[in-house]
């Protein structure tokens with residue numbers, strides 16, 4: 001019989017030592033989450049979460065065609081049309097719309113949801129991923145946009161990446177909307193126009209030229225706008241604020257970015273590796289009308305945010321050797337070298353754990369040699385065993401030094 005395999009595009013996360021390099025390493029995932037949370041705290045973002053299943057309606061017409069085609073959706077046993085969340089922004093907008101009065105503005109919130117998209121599997125794109133979402137709600141000033149970009153830069157810096165490794169490509173849907181309005185009367189084509197711009201880097205110039213021509217746009221003019229990279233007044237102010245923070249080297253104006261999702265309104269951006277080897281590390285922007293749309297006109301709040309996935313980021317950190325090497329092992333491996341001491345050893349192990357010390361021990365009788373090997377395999381710092389009624393033998397497994405100490409002395413070590 002064939003063994004049961006996991007679904008394509010999904011990952012298992014193993015503890016160290018990972019069985020093969022093809023498998024996910026839990027330690028890496030935790031490292032990324034830890035840094036995300038640390039930097040979010042520095043910037044005053046508060047953590048929230050929502051359910052992984054939402055009504056299908058939440059995504060329809062709000063996220064745009066591309067994500068709708070990638071939805072995992074089905075009817076539940078109650079006959080409701082539901083979907084696994086492909087992104088967090090509609091959930092955030094729904095939550096904010098329900099209880100925004102409870103919070104002072106601007107609200108700075110973050111979350112680390114697991115998201116599901118039925119995508120064609122390729123490098124950097126899976127059918128599930130974790131995504132840091134950071135959003136600011138209730139502030140229309142460009143200072144919020146600059147704050148969000150600074151946060152994004154600092155997350156990547158805290159993971160060990162520098163301005164030589166990545167760049168944030170800053171753009172503005174306003175610039176593109178102005179460009180479109182000056183050339184096209186039919187607003188019905190605006191969405192199609194944005195989609196063509198979004199695909200420019202993945203499409204041949206011939207195909208893009210033909211698609212633009214259909215809606216009366218000249219590709220040459222599109223290219224000229226991108227080439228000029230002239231910042232809009234808002235982008236200019238953001239650049240100034242980022243320079244004030246010493247973060248000017250991490251950003252550039254690049255109208256090649258427009259974002260695929262339908263709800264963006266103003267400044268949009270994406271983070272990329274400088275060498276252009278990987279897909280986007282993160283992407284986001286302003287979406288000043290989404291909360292109004294989702295609340296059916298009850299709440300109207302400006303908002304902006306970004307999502308940073310763990311897949312491309314993980315590939316980059318691995319390629320640059322930026323993940324911490326080994327898992328921290330137990331503080332102590334408590335040896336039971338005489339079975340007559342098993343019950344008193346258990347009492348001491350419990351006391352040590354009550355103090356917050358991490359302790360491993362042999363659950364069944366085994367030879368001293370095997371116990372030393374286990375201590376090493378588990379990466380323990382010390383091996384400890386009972387020497388007599390009030391004394392313990394302590395062996396430092398790194399320096400191999402041995403000493404005799406009391407229980408009180410043992411406690412004070414940690």
Ligand code: HAM
Pocket residue numbers: 086087088089117119124125126127128129131133134135261280281282283284285304305306307308309310311312
């Ligand atoms: P997004 O550009 O669809 O934006 O995704 C943001 C990031 O998530 C991408 O840059 C990429 O790193 C990662 N990502 C997306 N899809 C996949 C996938 N299939 N596999 C692996 N990684 C993936 C959004 O989702 C917006 N809701 C972000 C946002 C938050 N905008 C405002 N607030």
